[in-house]
Each structure stands twice: as structure tokens, then as C-alpha cells.
Amino acid sequence: MKRKIIPKKAYNTSGYYVTNHAVKRMNERQVSKGELGYNLRNKPRFKTSVTNDYGNEPSYGRFCWNRIFAAINPFRKRVITVYPYGEKTLKKAQRKEKRRNGKGK
Numbered sequence: 001m002k003r004k005i006i007p008k009k010a011y012n013t014s015g016y017y018v019t020n021h022a023v024k025r026m027n028e029r030q031v032s033k034g035e036l037g038y039n040l041r042n043k044p045r046f047k048t049s050v051t052n053d054y055g056n057e058p059s060y061g062r063f064c065w066n067r068i069f070a071a072i073n074p075f076r077k078r079v080i081t082v083y084p085y086g087e088k089t090l091k092k093a094q095r096k097e098k099r100r101n102g103k104g105k
Helices: 020-029 033-041 087-100
Strands: 011-013 016-018 058-063 068-073 078-084
Touching: 011 033, 016 020, 020 078, 033 068, 033 078, 058 087
Parallel strands: 016 078
Antiparallel strands: 011 016, 058 068, 068 078
């Protein structure tokens, strides 16, 4: 069994700053530092385009091969939130991205 290291406070990894909010979500959702680090270091399975959220902060999403999603602020290089995802979530994001780019319904 692999040992999972769950962080307790904000930290830096792979050139990104993982915020307190992301650390709280990692604890709730049992996502380890290693899983997030793998997501940030390797080429993602799917990456969304940059959009503004409700607070008018820009962000994009990274869906990685280890089934971890990370929302990232590209200008500040901050990880905003993290959660494990399934195929349904990935397909939904891909459809939404196609519609946003005008290549679908």
C-alpha cells in the first residue's frame, strides 16, 4: 500500500503555489501531495481554456492521467482547488470546451 502524504498548510510544488483552500479540499477528498505534484509536472490528459470565475479571477483546469483535476490561476501560478474526477466529468468538460470554441452544438 502506498503512503499518502496529505498536507496541512499551503506550500510550493513544481513552480506552483498550492493555496490554503486547495489544501483543505485535498484533505477532504483524500488527494495526496504526490498525486497533485504528478498532475502539475506531467502533460495533462485534457486542459480547459482560461475563463473568469465568479470573483473575476482567471483560471483553467488540468485533467491528469492519475484522475486528479486541478484548477489553476495561470497568472499567479496558484492551484485554486483539487478533486478526483471520473470519466463523466471529463466528457462533460470536453463537450463544454467544444461548444465554447464553436465546434459543437
